[in-house]
Amino acid sequence: MTREKDINQMLKDHGLSSTETRRTILGFFHAADKALAHADIETMGTVPLDRVTIYRTLQSFVEKGLLHSIPSADNAVRYALCKDHCADGHHHDNHVHFMCDQCSRTYCLDEITIPRIKLPLGFTACQTDLVVSGVCKTCQS
Amino acid sequence: MTREKDINQMLKDHGLSSTETRRTILGFFHAADKALAHADIETMGTVPLDRVTIYRTLQSFVEKGLLHSIPSADNAVRYALCKDHCADGHHHDNHVHFMCDQCSRTYCLDEITIPRIKLPLGFTACQTDLVVSGVCKTCQS
DNA sequence: AGTCCTTTGCAACAGTGTTGCAAAATATTT
DNA sequence: AAATATTTTGCAACACTGTTGCAAAGGACT
Numbered sequence: 512m513t514r515e516k517d518i519n520q521m522l523k524d525h526g527l528s529s530t531e532t533r534r535t536i537l538g539f540f541h542a543a544d545k546a547l548a549h550a551d552i553e554t555m556g557t558v559p560l561d562r563v564t565i566y567r568t569l570q571s572f573v574e575k576g577l578l579h580s581i582p583s584a585d586n587a588v589r590y591a592l593c594k595d596h597c598a599d600g601h602h603h604d605n606h607v608h609f610m611c612d613q614c615s616r617t618y619c620l621d622e623i624t625i626p627r628i629k630l631p632l633g634f635t636a637c638q639t640d641l642v643v644s645g646v647c648k649t650c651q652s
Numbered sequence: 653m654t655r656e657k658d659i660n661q662m663l664k665d666h667g668l669s670s671t672e673t674r675r676t677i678l679g680f681f682h683a684a685d686k687a688l689a690h691a692d693i694e695t696m697g698t699v700p701l702d703r704v705t706i707y708r709t710l711q712s713f714v715e716k717g718l719l720h721s722i723p724s725a726d727n728a729v730r731y732a733l734c735k736d737h738c739a740d741g742h743h744h745d746n747h748v749h750f751m752c753d754q755c756s757r758t759y760c761l762d763e764i765t766i767p768r769i770k771l772p773l774g775f776t777a778c779q780t781d782l783v784v785s786g787v788c789k790t791c792q793s
Numbered sequence: 794a795g796t797c798c799t800t801t802g803c804a805a806c807a808g809t810g811t812t813g814c815a816a817a818a819t820a821t822t823t
Numbered sequence: 824a825a826a827t828a829t830t831t832t833g834c835a836a837c838a839c840t841g842t843t844g845c846a847a848a849g850g851a852c853t
């Protein structure tokens with residue numbers, strides 16, 4: 512399978528050794544068109560994955576620039592694939608996130624860039640997160 | 653004391669009976685120039701407050717429009733006083749929040765309004781949260 | 794294949810938030 | 824002001840989220 516090979520390559524490109532759990536979890540993210548939380552991943556596979564391993568996998572994926580985390584008001588951090596990578600690997604996403612109040616799906620709106628914010632004197636920005644919540648395209652019937 | 657009386661009035665104006673814990677917690681928010689998390693409140697008073705009571709108090713304050721909650725990437729929801737209230741009580745804040753990476757202080761930048769975001773077709777916005785993180789005016793030395 | 798290093802899985806723990814229920818405090822009525 | 828009704832508190836217990844340490848298993852490399 513080409514996808515298998517792609518996932519393998521993706522891990523190695525980011526300096527991660529290719530293990531079964533990592534391939535599985537990265538596969539979940541490629542299959543899903545939405546952001547995933549730890550709890551989602553725990554129940555997604557046919558064989559249940561170890562909780563701790565998932566935490567550590569997500570952590571290393573974020574560190575190596577494969578995933579980015581999305582803050583939320585409901586205290587459940589979600590993760591999504593990083594689509595564009597800078598050369599240095601350390602890459603700050605700058606797109607808007609959308610979270611559906613009805614189905615809890617979280618989307619990366621890659622095409623919408625966060626506008627530049629002018630901070631008061633004395634404040635220096637490092638990262639900016641913009642999360643819009645409401646009703647998503649699937650729930651809008 | 654006038655402040656005591658103000659706090660009392662504030663509670664009643666929002667349809668909450670005036671109890672000692674509520675007066676204490678509301679007092680904390682008036683004294684602080686920053687957003688407070690549950691953990692902060694737990695250790696602030698001379699007499700320790702019950703954890704559950706704090707949760708319930710914060711909840712009712714948010715429901716009645718006294719406080720608003722601020723999402724964060726570090727999974728610790730913070731709360732801050734609502735400064736302007738609509739007539740109906742149900743009031744959506746629309747200002748930018750700033751969180752310091754060094755001291756973890758969270759500020760409401762009331763003077764900066766969140767720019768309007770144009771969502772893709774099919775998405776309807778209900779609330780928009782914008783959190784900037786970096787170095788605050790106090791840590792900037 | 795053998796060695797080295799990383800990752801996994803388990804147990805245990807710490808923090809965050811919720812629920813149920815009896816006792817206490819507040820509000821309301823007389 | 825006392826009695827009653829209602830709300831809030833504090834405790835115990837629980838569920839969920841996330842972390843750490845350590846021995847065993849798995850990948851990487853020569």
